[in-house]
Amino acid sequence: MREYLDHPGAVAILALDEQDRVLLIKQYRHPVRTRDWELPAGLLDEDGEHPLVGAQRELAEEADLVATEWNVLGEFATSPGGSNEVIRIYLARGLAAAADVFERTEEEADIEVRWVPLDDCVDAVLARRVQNPSLVIGVLAAQAARARGWSTLGAADEPWPRHPVNWDHTV
Template identity: 75%
Template sequence: MTAPVGGSAEPPADEYVDLPVRERERVFEGRVWDVRRDEFEYGPRGASIVREYVDHPGAVAVLALDEDDRVLLIRQYRHPVRAREWEIPAGLLDVDGEPPVEAARRELAEEADLVASDWAVLADYFTTPGGSDEAIRIYLARGLAAAPDVHDREDEEADMLVRWVPLDECVDAVLARRVGNPSLAVGVLAAAASRARGWASLAAADTPWPAHPGLRPAGG
């Protein structure tokens, strides 16, 4: 069998690079994220390329799984897609210096009034790598209990619904294309696959996150 171009025996893994940026401009400043225009060098001859993209702080999401293998889902209105969509708790990394796992703990408490004693990294992904630098880390949270405080909710969260759904039913909903939220889809599919492997794929909650541009070690 002929090997595909660029194929090798190594498992696929993203390569993080820092290309020379000739010019960077903020062309739009928004309430949550900005739009930037970068002119950077690419290729052996250092050709100049210009790309515009959403400059995003990144986010975390939480797949909360109870002792009966049920996932906590929330239904919330999202105006850009004009839908009340089912999601897992998630939120922006918008507190300076806050470790991602602490942001995940905060979001679980704020959106679901829950705390968890067992935290692990389940999956990392880019939402739209061709047009945004947004990176999301999904945590698996177990050992759940009621949070000591109940949070007030407003705006789109004011009529948010909460439901516990068996993990297998969540997988069915993704495969049947009944739900479209990416963190929900990635989270439940990753959880089902990890569970089938005895949860061997899970990583420590404080595992480095090089996929996030702001948390990437210098030079890599």
């Protein structure tokens, strides 16, 4: 018998403004005992919530932003040997301030926000100054997608057959 963590999955958002700057957030993460730079992200723990809706909710909650343009940037399994957690990374563009400001509590209460040029984010990844996997994968995927004229992006509502809730369904 093999034990593993059963996980609802998650979404992360690489929000990119008109100057090719990435929105980074910094918050405390107890398991690694540090405040780490990362992309806005969150669990898909609301029953039946579409991943895109979850991503839109997380961007509003963690960064007080909305976006008019959404695409799938990438997907990955965080630790396939011990967890079924999968994360879908969305690219959000056409950014604007959200009409409602989310009241942050607990681990989100002291979120620090910073806009960083995409190329500087790539440099930070390559220099090993950032460790968050969604940030690392998202930044490198965004750089590669941009170099290809964004032709590799997926539709925001495309099916996600590798998400565990879809394993028993025909795709």
